[in-house]
Amino acid sequence: MDSSQLLKGVLDLAVLAVLKERDGYGYDVVRRLREAGLDEVGDASVYGTLRRLFKAGALTSYVVASDEGPHRKYYGLNDVGRQMYATSAKTWGSFSATMAALLKEERS
Amino acid sequence: MTPEQYAQAVREALADHPERDELLEDLDDHLGEIAAESDLPLEERLGPPGVYAEELAAAYGDRPESGGNRRTAARAWGRRVGALLRVSAPYSGFRAFLPELRPGWWVLRGYLLAMVVVSFAAQVRLVPMNPGDWAVVLAGIFVSVWFGRRAGSRVVVLLAVAANAVAALALFAGMVEAGGLTTPVPSESVATAGRGEPVYMRQASSDGVYNLRPYAKDGTPLTDVYLYDQDGNPFTTRPEDYGYQVDRSCGDPVLNRYPLPLIDGDAAMEQEPGMDAPKAPACGSVTPSAAPSSAPTVSPTPARTKGD
Numbered sequence: 290m291d292s293s294q295l296l297k298g299v300l301d302l303a304v305l306a307v308l309k310e311r312d313g314y315g316y317d318v319v320r321r322l323r324e325a326g327l328d329e330v331g332d333a334s335v336y337g338t339l340r341r342l343f344k345a346g347a348l349t350s351y352v353v354a355s356d357e358g359p360h361r362k363y364y365g366l367n368d369v370g371r372q373m374y375a376t377s378a379k380t381w382g383s384f385s386a387t388m389a390a391l392l393k394e395e396r397s
Numbered sequence: 398m399t400p401e402q403y404a405q406a407v408r409e410a411l412a413d414h415p416e417r418d419e420l421l422e423d424l425d426d427h428l429g430e431i432a433a434e435s436d437l438p439l440e441e442r443l444g445p446p447g448v449y450a451e452e453l454a455a456a457y458g459d460r461p462e463s464g465g466n467r468r469t470a471a472r473a474w475g476r477r478v479g480a481l482l483r484v485s486a487p488y489s490g491f492r493a494f495l496p497e498l499r500p501g502w503w504v505l506r507g508y509l510l511a512m513v514v515v516s517f518a519a520q521v522r523l524v525p526m527n528p529g530d531w532a533v534v535l536a537g538i539f540v541s542v543w544f545g546r547r548a549g550s551r552v553v554v555l556l557a558v559a560a561n562a563v564a565a566l567a568l569f570a571g572m573v574e575a576g577g578l579t580t581p582v583p584s585e586s587v588a589t590a591g592r593g594e595p596v597y598m599r600q601a602s603s604d605g606v607y608n609l610r611p612y613a614k615d616g617t618p619l620t621d622v623y624l625y626d627q628d629g630n631p632f633t634t635r636p637e638d639y640g641y642q643v644d645r646s647c648g649d650p651v652l653n654r655y656p657l658p659l660i661d662g663d664a665a666m667e668q669e670p671g672m673d674a675p676k677a678p679a680c681g682s683v684t685p686s687a688a689p690s691s692a693p694t695v696s697p698t699p700a701r702t703k704g705d
Binding site: 300 | 416422424430449457
């Protein structure tokens with residue numbers, strides 16, 4: 290199965306999970322997702338998801354000046370984002386448990 | 398490709414995105430961050446800018462993915478054709494020249510719409526026939542030019558499109574009408590009769606008549622009757638328009654001698670319901686004459702009464 294198709298459905302939750310841990314800027318979020326094992330995540334997909342979540346009012350943003358490179362726009366969860374994360378995480382937990390049980394039955 | 402160039406290419410690819418500025422707000426900084434972390438070119442790490450733009454828009458959610466539907470594909474194709482045309486010198490020259498034609502079109506539009514109005518009021522015509530028509534034409538041109546010079550709000554643009562369509566239709570109808578007038582009117586035609594001199598032969602076929610059956614006062618059918626109009630011209634019909642042909646088995650008949658010997662598609666003599674078929678003149682029994690030797694005269698003879 291193409292994991293990139295699965296990723297599309299849970300990218301919002303993955304990004305929210307990364308930002309729940311700590312605030313981050315665009316490329317930082319991409320890098321942390323890849324470090325977590327989501328190797329196929331695309332930079333444009335993450336950047337677009339960040340902009341959409343920000344537009345939906347789930348994220349705050351602030352600019353941090355940098356002496357070494359360009360200014361960085363950091364994103365973090367606000368109350369709406371945290372609520373969205375909690376709801377999505379619950380849904381995912383239930384869904385993944387169902388899938389795990391289903392696959393366990395298939396294996397046995 | 399520098400981050401700025403890459404960002405610009407992405408912006409161009411998303412030129413028609415309704416929220417492009419909001420979506421790409423900090424793209425330059427983001428791409429600069431990526432470029433700073435590696436020496437690999439951005440195209441190699443992120444793919445072509447067009448693909449990046451499509452992926453970005455798909456993740457943002459307000460636009461389907463590349464090739465997602467026909468409308469998107471058609472728009473992309475239209476943009477490509479438009480870009481090609483814009484760099485074409487003849488097309489650019491033509492586009493630059495178009496605005497200069499506008500005042501002329503405004504005048505023509507006003508004139509045509511005015512003629513549509515006056516044609517509704519009376520008979521259809523393409524040129525003003527009286528001072529009233531001229532007044533309407535001048536008013537139409539004035540309104541059309543005033544209308545054209547107004548900076549277009551949406552309502553004005555819609556009205557202008559409607560007015561242009563009506564004017565274009567009027568122009569087309571006028572051209573068709575003008576073309577029709579150059580076609581020969583078939584009710585009269587030039588034919589050769591007698592000694593080969595062209596004469597106008599009056600046709601009766603436009604009234605649905607293709608043959609004539611003269612009868613004497615006592616009801617006897619007459620044959621070989623020559624008919625002429627008031628000017629002395631042969632009076633003919635066009636039986637071929639009604640599926641009949643003049644029987645030429647005895648040579649060329651005189652076309653104004655009635656009844657005409659007609660045959661239909663089956664080469665049978667014309668037979669009308671309820672009537673005896675008139676006999677075709679016997680071959681050689683009549684000397685053809687295309688024109689009367691003199692104008693027919695009527696010499697009424699008063700009936701004598703008893704006692705005269």
